[in-house]
Amino acid sequence: MAACQATAGTSEESQVPDTSTAAQENADNEVTEDESSGSMIVVYYSWSENTKSIAKRIAETTGADIYEIRTVKAYPKDGYETSDIAQEERRTGNLPEIVDDLPDLKEYSTVIIGGLIWKYVSTPLARYLELTDLSEKTVIPFSTSQGSGQSSYLKDFRNG
Numbered sequence: 001m002a003a004c005q006a007t008a009g010t011s012e013e014s015q016v017p018d019t020s021t022a023a024q025e026n027a028d029n030e031v032t033e034d035e036s037s038g039s040m041i042v043v044y045y046s047w048s049e050n051t052k053s054i055a056k057r058i059a060e061t062t063g064a065d066i067y068e069i070r071t072v073k074a075y076p077k078d079g080y081e082t083s084d085i086a087q088e089e090r091r092t093g094n095l096p097e098i099v100d101d102l103p104d105l106k107e108y109s110t111v112i113i114g115g116l117i118w119k120y121v122s123t124p125l126a127r128y129l130e131l132t133d134l135s136e137k138t139v140i141p142f143s144t145s146q147g148s149g150q151s152s153y154l155k156d157f158r159n160g
Helices: 049-062 078-091 121-132 155-160
Strands: 040-045 065-068 110-116 138-144
Touching: 040 049, 040 121, 049 065, 049 110, 049 138, 078 121, 110 121
Parallel strands: 040 065, 040 110, 110 138
Antiparallel strands: none
């Protein structure tokens, strides 16, 4: 996945995690046939608001529809605990269950898809990729990495 940087001055730790669950309604998440642009959709998973803000910016800039991948069970707010859970999911292959309201991609020729990197593609995004047929689509990936070892690189540019 290609790297995409969040706004300067933010960090994964300073962001409030997205704790979406199946019980929470998300009106912005629903894409109807009447609302569909017919060409592009941004599909993303965001544990924190970093990836969500980038996805929204991409959708606004390109005029694409937008869909948020949500897990049935929310991850903890603590990043270390979430990392441990995600590593176990990856190791066992028991990826998280995602909310079953996946968009019908037949109306879209381009899928812009992204999420944060947890030393690998986030497990909710990996589950979505297992469940989704992206054949005959143009797929444009993006990722965020705030909070990783790469997150301080903007400071290096400012201090240099």
